[in-house]
Amino acid sequence: MSSTVFDGIGLLYTADPIREEIEDAALVVEDGVVRWIGRSADVPAADERVDAEGRAVIPGFVDSHSHLVFAGDRTAEFAARMAGERYSAGGIRTTVAATREATVPQLAATTALLVIEMTAQGTTTFEIKSGYGLTVESERRCLEIAGQFTPETTYLGAHVVPPETTPDDYVRMVTGPMLDACAPHARWVDVFCERGAFDEDQSREILAAGIKAGLRARIHANQLGEGPGVRVACEMGAASADHCTHLTDADVAALADAGVVATLLPGAEFSTRSPYPDARRLLDAGVTVALATDCNPGSSFTTSMPFCVALAVREMRMTPLEAVRAATRGGARALLRNDVGTLREGAQADLVMLDAPSYVHLAYRPGVPLVAQVWRSGRRVV
Numbered sequence: 102m103s104s105t106v107f108d109g110i111g112l113l114y115t116a117d118p119i120r121e122e123i124e125d126a127a128l129v130v131e132d133g134v135v136r137w138i139g140r141s142a143d144v145p146a147a148d149e150r151v152d153a154e155g156r157a158v159i160p161g162f163v164d165s166h167s168h169l170v171f172a173g174d175r176t177a178e179f180a181a182r183m184a185g186e187r188y189s190a191g192g193i194r195t196t197v198a199a200t201r202e203a204t205v206p207q208l209a210a211t212t213a214l215l216v217i218e219m220t221a222q223g224t225t226t227f228e229i230k231s232g233y234g235l236t237v238e239s240e241r242r243c244l245e246i247a248g249q250f251t252p253e254t255t256y257l258g259a260h261v262v263p264p265e266t267t268p269d270d271y272v273r274m275v276t277g278p279m280l281d282a283c284a285p286h287a288r289w290v291d292v293f294c295e296r297g298a299f300d301e302d303q304s305r306e307i308l309a310a311g312i313k314a315g316l317r318a319r320i321h322a323n324q325l326g327e328g329p330g331v332r333v334a335c336e337m338g339a340a341s342a343d344h345c346t347h348l349t350d351a352d353v354a355a356l357a358d359a360g361v362v363a364t365l366l367p368g369a370e371f372s373t374r375s376p377y378p379d380a381r382r383l384l385d386a387g388v389t390v391a392l393a394t395d396c397n398p399g400s401s402f403t404t405s406m407p408f409c410v411a412l413a414v415r416e417m418r419m420t421p422l423e424a425v426r427a428a429t430r431g432g433a434r435a436l437l438r439n440d441v442g443t444l445r446e447g448a449q450a451d452l453v454m455l456d457a458p459s460y461v462h463l464a465y466r467p468g469v470p471l472v473a474q475v476w477r478s479g480r481r482v483v
């Protein structure tokens with residue numbers, strides 16, 4: 102494979118703590134991997150050249166939390182909520198009914214369209230969860246579909262208790278036959294630890310069973326109110342606690358001590374008209390913060406990481422630098438990946454060229470399509 106030099110980069114944001122920003126930068130890519138990073142003036146020769154013409158380049162976004170495999174639509178529920186109704190975990194069941202009805206080709210086609218949307222907005226690595234099937238076979242096939250698009254697949258059989266069974270019977274299924282069917286298709290196990298979904302003991306049992314089956318743990322925690330989710334994440338060695346909207350001081354300290362990433366999902370607060378998590382409080386305590394879309398049809402139907410960056414800056418007390426860092430390196434940390442999310446020598450050549458002189462414009466110019474080019478493993482995909 103030939104080498105390509107990207108030069109004329111006005112501002113390169115690498116997300117690499119060693120040299121996080123380089124002005125007048127260049128970067129050489131070979132065999133899908135970054136081989137050289139530095140100043141444009143010093144760039145070595147390469148076979149091909151891409152001139153950024155002064156634009157900014159950042160790593161491809163890492164969206165570490167999405168629910169892309171589903172059928173159906175919840176437009177009416179959203180409209181009702183905007184007219185004053187409250188969000189509760191129960192709305193998930195609407196999507197479950199539609200997803201069970203859908204065929205595999207239908208589900209795969211919907212997922213593919215959302216992946217195209219994500220890619221067009223600069224996302225090059227993403228996670229996909231199951232969780233809208235809630236039967237052994239339906240969860241298995243959702244994960245099989247997810248696996249066609251990403252290696253970061255998450256078994257979320259424990260999304261909500263389906264109406265046809267009891268909580269005890271369902272937890273037995275999630276930790277038994279459903280896990281056996283799903284574990285070969287998943288890298289991660291997740292649980293919606295929340296009032297109206299799964300309680301502390303159930304969450305521990307579900308994560309422990311997944312870990313025993315060879316999966317790594319992540320969790321939906323503390324979205325709708327304070328609760329045990331973050332504590333469970335820290336005690337069970339989860340890679341990430343996701344949502345983290347309602348935290349006690351003890352939760353914040355536990356995340357910092359355990360090195361568990363706090364993944365914030367501001368699209369959910371936006372779409373449920375809820376108070377946003379306070380990222381500043383987490384950052385000041387030394388917690389690693391990630392940003393992700395939580396793309397799902399009920400509570401956050403966006404695939405846009407730039408939108409999440411803008412929300413994080415405006416609503417969660419993050420600086421533009423912190424928000425872009427959380428959307429790249431933070432997401433990679435949440436997925437325990439060190440080959441993506443940063444641009445440094447040896448990393449996967451996933452990069453986004455912005456129609457802007459700086460990454461700051463992602464928050465400064467909200468809603469504007471600034472993603473000009475996207476390269477994944479050194480190949481142009483947008």
Ligand SMILES: [Zn+2]
Nearest residue numbers: 166168321395
């Ligand atoms: Zn979620």
